[in-house]
């Protein structure tokens with residue numbers, strides 16, 4: 001199996017063996033100049049993903065073009081027609097983040113030859129985030145396949161969880177969800193309403209951002225207060241967690257809502273290590289796709 005020339009919309013190709021081979025490539029990745037170009041279309045805010053992709057392209061000898069904010073999308077041109085035009089200009093790759101557009105990246109990718117990397121799509125998926133999360137666990141875990149991952153927080157709005165679950169199912173790693181009822185999916189996945197119980201079960205905890213901007217029907221201040229009281233990982237709660245456990249957060253994190261500021265220096269917290277690996281994962285992926 002090869003990623004050469006393919007889209008990355010989801011993680012279907014990443015079975016366990018492929019993931020391990022990919023991680024080996026990440027370990028040995030060395031920047032090298034190649035004669036390609038790329039366009040990054042971030043139609044939703046981003047710091048980590050956009051800038052790490054930017055650096056990852058440069059690590060591959062490519063200076064990416066940032067899609068203009070004042071583009072003809074504002075005149076009503078569809079994303080598909082935009083990409084068909086950019087494809088005609090000769091771009092070698094597209095990196096796309098978007099929110100709730102009518103056109104899904106999966107549908108668009110069937111009509112575009114140029115490889116597309118999904119850099120976060122609505123609540124559907126964020127595959128490169130899941131890869132860097134898995135890599136962070138892989139690098140820090142003594143038994144990767146025996147990990148038990150607890151996702152805490154705004155599960156229903158999380159594209160990070162969607163892609164992580166897609167990958168974890170393929171590898172066969174156990175996972176569970178934790179949070180207030182309105183944040184949890186209706187599926188029959190393992191769930192904890194009590195955070196302390198979840199912490200005792202888990203070997204890795206992934207805290208998630210409260211996506212206040214997506215809770216349109218609810219009062220964000222009320223949600224925040226309840227969340228801070230019951231689900232903020234703080235000094236008291238982290239005592240329930242394993243001494244050699246891992247704490248991740250895809251970012252951006254709301255200090256003292258999801259994670260208390262005064263535990264950020266705890267050695268189990270790997271949030272900034274995730275960001276470091278994000279660049280390597282994306283650089284390796286670009287190389288794997290563009291050759």
Ligand code: CP
Pocket residue numbers: 045046047048049050120126129250251252
């Ligand atoms: N984790 C993540 O996607 O962060 P950004 O939104 O800052 O890119």
